[in-house]
Amino acid sequence: MKLSVNLGKLKLGNPVIAASGTFGYGEEYSEFIDIGRLGAVTVKGLSLRPKDGNPPPRIVETPAGMLNAxxxxxxxxxxxxxxxxxxxxxxxxxxxxxxxxxxxxxYAEAAVRLSSAKGIHALEMNISCPNKQAGWSIFGTDPRVTFRVVSAVRRATGMPLIVKLSPNVTDIALMAKAAEDAGADAVSLINTLTAMAIDINTQRPKLANVTGGLSGPAIRPVAVRMVWECHKKVNIPVIGMGGIMSAEDAIEFMLAGATAVAVGTANFVNPRAALDILEGIKSFMSARGIRSPGELTGAVKLDVA
Amino acid sequence: MSRLFEASVKDNRRLAENHYLLTFHPLKKIRRPEPGNFFMLSTGNGLDPLLKRPFSIHRRTGSDIRILYRVAGRGTDILSRKRPGDVLQIIGPLGNSFPVGRSRKNIILVAGGVGIAPVFALAEGLIASLKKPVLFYGAKTGSGLLCIEELNSIGIETHICTDSGDTGRKGPVTAILREFIQGNPSVSEDCCIYACGPEPMLRSLSALAAEYGLRGYAALEQNMACGIGACLGCIVNTTGGYKRVCREGPVFPMNEILW
Structure with a gap:
């Protein structure tokens, strides 16, 4: 059984990735799991200059999910x-x-800076954070702007380039196509859904930032649908994520069209989640005689049974 | 020794309205928790509630750990229904602890409501090391004063007060402490305050400590998703910028917190 997958020029030992923003810089999890066994670790989003982030409260739990700002x-x-x-x-x-x-x-300057560092294997452009100021979201919601920003980064770096897409759009496949046309090696989706929760006693938003991004199993069916739409539209690999808690969830994303999967919020719940999911995928593959994760990618059957 | 473990519930009893004392037995050897440390406990078994909840250690009896908690929402409500033998997924001990390394003559402990949980752990440890802390403990009403018998049994000098005045002195704990300091001028020499309680209490305590030039530490509470420093959800604003309650805390010098 082969576990490795290719994301354009980037080769992973297995299809399980730790998602950005949920795995710190890797160190936080190293006491709980051998992070070397993961296909990839995506570190918390970086900018040219350090950022303080938003005031507290920053997170609140919602049914089968959480909001973060x-x-x-x-x-x-x-x-x-x-x-x-x-x-x-x-x-x-x-x-x-x-x-x-x-x-x-x-974006271009950040890509240049990161490209010269030893030990980075790929870049993931975040054009889809729901917690940025108004105006910023245009990078991930207007396909013409997406094309321009991805093109600029593509010119700035020769490294494998992944573009992380926002679900807060009418047609996510259009955004994936813009990223592909601009030279992205892969797209990853979905980032969190812009959301809001209100405390009915104080009549105030539960987050200081008023709105935040919804993640966790609550968003999984939306994410699976979006991965499926993007997989149909583009020829570059899709990294699927959004509420993956188990190997079954991960396999569902692969059937929808994901070449690799990223585990996010589940890391918070169980720091071993990503490796447990990898083990579960291996068991599933071996029980079904599946020789490579690629056999699952996009294998959803749409004909009437 | 991994800080990710399973534990079985040994006891989970109601102490007062909405307040419970949970005793769990780790199913493998765990690191020894210090007063101020906390554990992340699973509540439900499915995907909702999703996240573990942080609880400070209240007491250690042999290898068993006790958690004193208030039912504040769905997660703690589900936790309050756990029965002996139920299994919990736990991460911990996490975070820092109350810094008591240097010997101090006058140790003042301040607790508000369920904030007694970590303060009790500290008091028990101090008394075991032959120190003589003085505790100021307040709540809204007498029914919110928890583990009074346990406090009596460890023999700590305790000043009780309630907002309603139905038990102990009437008034906020900081007012009672102010009187104490004024009546005992020598207290401020080589003194340290350790506190846990609601934010308004900690804020006014912090102001009181600053007024009398007293050193103090507060154990804070904040929503957190992971407890291990990754989610960046549990930050507190300090003189040194945003800090994570789960990693740089939960115990902070009071004069560093920007209330």
Whole structure:
């Protein structure tokens, strides 16, 4: 049985990735699991300069899910390269760096800066954070702007480039196509859904930021549908994510068209979740005589049984 | 020694309206928790509630751990229905602990409501090491004063007060403490305050400590998803910027917190 998968030029030892923003810089989880066994670790989104993020409260639980409005708090690219990347280099897992900017030129500059660091195997462009100020969302919601920003980053780096898409659009496949046309090697989806929760006693929003991003199993069927739509539309690989809690959930994403899957909120619930999911995928494959994860990708049967 | 483990519920009893004392037995050897440390406990068995909930350690009896908690929502409501033999998924002990390394002459403990949970753990440890802390413990009403018998049994000098005045002195715990400090001027020499309770109490305590130039530490509470420093959900604003309650805390020097 072969577990490796290819995301364009990026080869992973297995299809299970730890999703950005849920796995810190890897260190936080290393006492609980051998992170070297993961297909890839995607680190918390980075920007050129450090960011403080939003005031508290930043998270609130909702039915089978959670809202977060962390606001892209991060230590900045330079500090990451100096203080966090050396630790990740010790593992054979692939390191994907999620990053963002506030302008097209910042995105490009961040990509240049990251491309010169040793130990980074791919870049994931975040054009889809729901907690940025109004106006920023245009990077991930207007396909013409998506095309421009991805094109700029594509010119700035030769590294495998993944574009993380927002579900807060009418037609996500259109966004995936714009990313592909601009030279992305893969798309990852979905980021969180913009959402809101109100305390009926205080009549105030439960998050200081008023709105936040919904993640967890509550969003999974939406994510599966969107992966399926994107897989039909583009020829580049799709990384599926959105509420994956178990191997069964991961396999569902693969059947919908995902080449690899990312585990996010589940890491918070169980720090071993990503490896448990990998083990479950292996058992499923072996029980069914499936020789490669690729046999599952897009294998949903649409004909009437 | 992994901090991810399973435990079986040994006892889960109601102490007062909405307040419970849970005793669990770890199914493998765990790290020894210190006062101030916390555990993340699963509540339901399915996907809703989804996240574990943080609880500070209240007491350690042999290898068993006790958690004192208030039912504040769905997660804690489900937890309150656990029966002996039920299995919990737990991460911990997590976070820092009350810094009591240096010997101090005058140790003042302050607790509000269920905030007695970690303060009791600290009191028990201090008394075991032959120190003589003084506890100021307040609640809205007498029924919110928890584990009074346990406090009596460890023999700590305790000043009780309630907002309603139905038990102990009437008034906020900080007012009672202020009188105590004014009546005992020597207290401020080599003194340290350790506290846990609702934010308004900690805020006014912090102001009181600053007024008298007293050093103090507060154990904070905040929503958190992971408990291990990854989600960045549980931050508190400090003089040194945002800090994570789960990693840099939950115990912070009071004068560093921007209330």
């Amino acid at each position: 962390v606001g892209l708090q991060n230590i900045g690219i330079d500090s990451f390269i100096k203080n966090k990347l050396p630790f990740l280099r010790r593992f054979r897992t692939r390191v994907i760096v999620n990053f963002f900017g506030d302008s097209i030129s910042e």
